Amino acid sequence: MTPALDRLTELRRALPLTAAVLFVAALAVPVWEIAFEAPQYPDGLLVELYAYPRLGGDFAEVQALNHYVGFYYPDPVFVDPNYAVHPDAIAAPEWILGPVLFLAVAAAGVFVAVAPTERKLRYGLFGQLVGATVAFVGTFAIVQYRLYQAGHALGEDAPVVGVAEFTPPLLGGYEIANISGVAWFGPGGYMTGLGFLLLVAAYLLRDSQVTVGEAAERLRDRLGGGSDGDGPDRDRSSDEPPATTDEPGAEVN
Numbered sequence: 001m002t003p004a005l006d007r008l009t010e011l012r013r014a015l016p017l018t019a020a021v022l023f024v025a026a027l028a029v030p031v032w033e034i035a036f037e038a039p040q041y042p043d044g045l046l047v048e049l050y051a052y053p054r055l056g057g058d059f060a061e062v063q064a065l066n067h068y069v070g071f072y073y074p075d076p077v078f079v080d081p082n083y084a085v086h087p088d089a090i091a092a093p094e095w096i097l098g099p100v101l102f103l104a105v106a107a108a109g110v111f112v113a114v115a116p117t118e119r120k121l122r123y124g125l126f127g128q129l130v131g132a133t134v135a136f137v138g139t140f141a142i143v144q145y146r147l148y149q150a151g152h153a154l155g156e157d158a159p160v161v162g163v164a165e166f167t168p169p170l171l172g173g174y175e176i177a178n179i180s181g182v183a184w185f186g187p188g189g190y191m192t193g194l195g196f197l198l199l200v201a202a203y204l205l206r207d208s209q210v211t212v213g214e215a216a217e218r219l220r221d222r223l224g225g226g227s228d229g230d231g232p233d234r235d236r237s238s239d240e241p242p243a244t245t246d247e248p249g250a251e252v253n
Contacts, residue, residue: 008114009213010208011208011215012209014113014211015199016112016128016198018198019106019194020109020195023102023103023105023106025188027051027098027103027188030050030186031049032048032170033046033057034046034062038065045065051101053096054082055073059083063083069154069163069176070088070157070163071151072150072155073089074089074150075091076092077091077092078093078096090146098139101135105131105135105195108127108131112127121206122207125199126203126206129202133196136192144170147168147169148167151168168183171184
């Protein structure tokens with residue numbers, strides 16, 4: 001293995017690469033899910049939302065239920081989603097930027113992993129962690145705001161009148177009329193969360209040169225009841241030259 005590739009086995013470099021794979025893979029599966037219960041659907045309904053303007057699951061049936069209270073799926077504005085957009089739907093043009101955000105954070109992970117110097121690597125790990133935090137927390141806030149808008153813009157021509165305005169939570173349960181829902185992460189959401197935790201771990205290991213293989217060996221040693229003395233017992237970044245007795249004035253007994 002070449003020295004450049006050998007460096008990629010360090011945890012502080014391998015973890016951002018792994019996180020990048022997770023962020024890209026998260027685009028292929030739903031990042032958010034809402035499970036609904038209603039009297040006319042005893043088995044429940046499930047709506048899946050992707051990081052780009054697409055819905056999955058029972059979105060058509062839920063759209064029919066939402067119509068009764070005047071609650072509509074958002075309008076991506078610049079693209080046509082796979083569902084019918086109601087004229088009274090709120091605009092959410094930023095939805096089309098979801099893939100851009102995920103791919104940008106993933107690309108940053110690759111860029112950081114191949115940083116040529118220690119200084120650039122440390123700065124890169126810090127910058128990516130801050131950038132990913134701002135990106136994902138900002139996305140969370142925007143989505144929650146759009147949910148607030150949708151719940152406070154109920155259609156006046158809805159068949160069921162007198163329904164109070166409400167704010168569906170991004171994570172958690174709520175009830176509207178005789179419909180209850182629980183929103184939570186989809187597979188892509190869990191991938192994103194795991195990828196973010198890997199970025200945190202990489203930053204915490206920014207001064208360590210321990211490799212994936214060394215970490216696995218240490219874990220085996222611990223699970224096996226301790227080290228047999230053959231494996232590494234500390235980070236290579238803290239290695240010091242062995243003591244010598246060749247200094248002036250040293251005595252040999």
